[in-house]
Amino acid sequence: MAKRVVIVGGGIIGIACAHYLSRAGYEVTVVDRDRIGGGCSHGNCGHICASHVLPLNEPANLLAALRSLVDPRAPFRVRPQWRPALLRWFWEFSRRCNHRHALSAGSAMQSILGASILEYEALFEAREFEAQWQPIGLLYVLRSRRGMQRFAAQDAMLRDTFGIAATRLEGGELPEFDAALRPGLAGGFLYEGDAFLRPDALTRNWTRRLVSRGVRFEENRGVQGIESTAGKITRLLTDAGDVTADHYVFASGAWSKAMAAKLGCSVPIEPGKGYSITTTRPRTCPRHAMLFAEHRVGATPFNDGFRLGSMMEFSGFDATIPSRRIRQLIESARHYLHEPAGEEVLETWCGWRPMTWDSLPVIGMVPGLANGVLATGHHMLGMTMAPATGRLVAEIVAEKPTHIDPTPFSPARFS
Numbered sequence: 424m425a426k427r428v429v430i431v432g433g434g435i436i437g438i439a440c441a442h443y444l445s446r447a448g449y450e451v452t453v454v455d456r457d458r459i460g461g462g463c464s465h466g467n468c469g470h471i472c473a474s475h476v477l478p479l480n481e482p483a484n485l486l487a488a489l490r491s492l493v494d495p496r497a498p499f500r501v502r503p504q505w506r507p508a509l510l511r512w513f514w515e516f517s518r519r520c521n522h523r524h525a526l527s528a529g530s531a532m533q534s535i536l537g538a539s540i541l542e543y544e545a546l547f548e549a550r551e552f553e554a555q556w557q558p559i560g561l562l563y564v565l566r567s568r569r570g571m572q573r574f575a576a577q578d579a580m581l582r583d584t585f586g587i588a589a590t591r592l593e594g595g596e597l598p599e600f601d602a603a604l605r606p607g608l609a610g611g612f613l614y615e616g617d618a619f620l621r622p623d624a625l626t627r628n629w630t631r632r633l634v635s636r637g638v639r640f641e642e643n644r645g646v647q648g649i650e651s652t653a654g655k656i657t658r659l660l661t662d663a664g665d666v667t668a669d670h671y672v673f674a675s676g677a678w679s680k681a682m683a684a685k686l687g688c689s690v691p692i693e694p695g696k697g698y699s700i701t702t703t704r705p706r707t708c709p710r711h712a713m714l715f716a717e718h719r720v721g722a723t724p725f726n727d728g729f730r731l732g733s734m735m736e737f738s739g740f741d742a743t744i745p746s747r748r749i750r751q752l753i754e755s756a757r758h759y760l761h762e763p764a765g766e767e768v769l770e771t772w773c774g775w776r777p778m779t780w781d782s783l784p785v786i787g788m789v790p791g792l793a794n795g796v797l798a799t800g801h802h803m804l805g806m807t808m809a810p811a812t813g814r815l816v817a818e819i820v821a822e823k824p825t826h827i828d829p830t831p832f833s834p835a836r837f838s
């Protein structure tokens with residue numbers, strides 16, 4: 424009889440874990456306290472960026488965080504609050520704002536991002552499901568000469584240290600490259616190995632495909648407690664009765680700190696809130712996914728819409744969507760695009776990224792529990808890292824050799 428796995432959390436990470444576990448012959452159930460795909464995996468930008476290897480730990484980001492204490496418009500913002508866990512998080516984050524960490528985290532990120540792109544290519548080539556997959560690169564657009572110079576330094580590091588090369592476009596070339604871009608911009612860098620897709624189409628269609636293969640998805644089933652004996656999880660206490668299995672995977676995104684406490688371990692993840700607006704397609708809609716680096720805003724064209732997304736707020740689980748933040752997305756995009764948004768607003772949204780202080784995900788055995796695996800902490804890149812995470816989790820559960828080195832992602836690093 425097939426061994427049973429229960430996955431807690433039906434975001435992109437839980438869904439990807441379900442895919443690879445079911446493919447490996449396990450009987451899989453995914454439980455979510457809310458809707459499947461309704462968390463952070465719903466309204467994000469959908470950029471699949473293998474080029475994004477550098478950690479968020481940068482002195483410039485630390486300075487931005489400090490300045491933001493008095494600037495509510497800052498894209499990277501810490502709301503003034505007295506919370507020892509958040510202070511500790513920033514302390515640990517700041518300790519890693521150095522070149523040594525950039526190299527070690529960058530190389531770990533490169534392995535998981537690169538493996539994920541290969542997995543996505545295989546999934547879409549095999550027509551497993553549809554998600555508006557566009558493997559045509561990601562364009563970073565710079566508005567000022569200073570921005571261009573700064574980005575060129577980062578691009579040189581990516582090329583020289585990690586072998587990730589971009590095509591540089593001068594300002595005059597941009598409107599011809601993508602007619603949605605305004606004249607007068609300083610330039611851009613096209614990372615051709617990157618891609619983009621529609622996130623909600625991905626979670627919906629991947630889930631449907633898995634249902635057709637026998638995976639069970641149970642919504643409105645929150646995990647309230649976890650029982651264990653002799654170093655093994657024996658059952659989950661949910662608000663719709665108890666659940667038992669042979670193995671348990673915890674993919675509860677930004678809520679993982681609370682889940683880890685139930686598991687008796689420490690996973691110091693903070694929620695990093697972001698916003699997006701989805702509209703109908705502007706008349707001159709970009710053909711490419713773009714990142715407006717100086718404003719930290721992402722833009723993604725879909726077949727049936729257009730999305731702007733950005734911001735990183737450390738403000739706990741505050742679910743409000745201030746209209747000024749949405750306006751700010753459009754105002755920022757106006758510097759780069761003829762039309763920053765389409766005529767009709769289809770959705771405004773916020774979601775919480777699961778942020779780790781070292782900019783690395785948390786994938787591996789729950790410390791002290793032989794049949795529990797954590798798959799969380801995918802910060803700004805969960806859509807990108809999902810397939811390799813799912814494959815890695817299936818390999819860990821099956822105690823098979825892993826396709827990438829899992830050591831840098833081990834949950835034990837927080838013990």
Ligand SMILES: Cc1cc2nc3c(=O)[nH]c(=O)nc-3n(C[C@H](O)[C@H](O)[C@H](O)COP(=O)(O)OP(=O)(O)OC[C@H]3O[C@@H](n4cnc5c(N)ncnc54)[C@H](O)[C@@H]3O)c2cc1C
Nearest residue numbers: 432434436456462463464467470646676697804805806807
């Ligand atoms: C504005 C914005 C733009 C982004 N753009 C990109 C991008 O372009 N590319 C990219 O790669 N990434 C991007 N991201 C990041 C990406 O969205 C996340 O990393 C990813 O969605 C995290 O997936 P997840 O499955 O871990 O979390 P989630 O999708 O949040 O799923 C976690 C699930 O766990 C469930 N859960 C929690 N606690 C319990 C419990 N006790 N019991 C049962 N269920 C529980 C929740 O209900 C939720 O459904 C962006 C994020 C934001 C906010």
